[in-house]
Amino acid sequence: MTARRTIPRHAIVLPALCWRADGSEFHAVTVDISGEGIRMRSATTPPMDAELGCSIRGVGAMQIRVVRTGAVDFAVRVMGRGATPGEVVRSLVGLARLQAPPPEEVRVYRRVVPERRAVQVALADGTSIPGRIVNLSASGVALQLDMPLEVGQVIVVGRHRAKIARRIDGGVGAAFLVSLDEATVGEHTVL
Numbered sequence: 001m002t003a004r005r006t007i008p009r010h011a012i013v014l015p016a017l018c019w020r021a022d023g024s025e026f027h028a029v030t031v032d033i034s035g036e037g038i039r040m041r042s043a044t045t046p047p048m049d050a051e052l053g054c055s056i057r058g059v060g061a062m063q064i065r066v067v068r069t070g071a072v073d074f075a076v077r078v079m080g081r082g083a084t085p086g087e088v089v090r091s092l093v094g095l096a097r098l099q100a101p102p103p104e105e106v107r108v109y110r111r112v113v114p115e116r117r118a119v120q121v122a123l124a125d126g127t128s129i130p131g132r133i134v135n136l137s138a139s140g141v142a143l144q145l146d147m148p149l150e151v152g153q154v155i156v157v158g159r160h161r162a163k164i165a166r167r168i169d170g171g172v173g174a175a176f177l178v179s180l181d182e183a184t185v186g187e188h189t190v191l
Helices: 085-099
Strands: 015-019 024-034 037-041 051-056 062-069 073-082 118-122 130-135 139-143 154-157 162-166 171-176
Touching: 015 162, 024 085, 051 073, 118 139, 130 171, 139 162, 154 171
Parallel strands: none
Antiparallel strands: 015 024, 015 051, 024 037, 037 073, 051 062, 062 073, 118 130, 118 154, 130 139, 139 171, 154 162, 162 171
């Protein structure tokens, strides 16, 4: 049985120039980074435990040591000279996040604008405030409110408990704690 890695990996694709102690150079491309090191691909696979100089675009020059080799890739650890391992990791993780932004939210349920848009919103302290439904789905509702509410706050919209998920212009988006039956959500829905 093979042990599964639990250290998170961040995909990052950047060109790198590597050089040996004798001054010979080869090109590589970063594949990913983790707390264990940097994985790279190259037509040239250096030998295990080789100590190399390396310059990765956007990060800078560093000393590395080969800790694993494969047919077309190899893994390295950053050593002391040049950028510190912590600086390299922070730079690469930041660049990885820029290369792979979080996926856009995908809506599962269709949104509708009900005929009856006025609704009462009850707060945990018993305060009731008027709201106006911008749109709703089986999973949540967008509301216009005159009072600012906090993300994470639990409210009751009409008769349905919901948790505020985000702020929108002039109001909030809230997710129902118990989704509505999608088949019953339409223009005639009354919360």
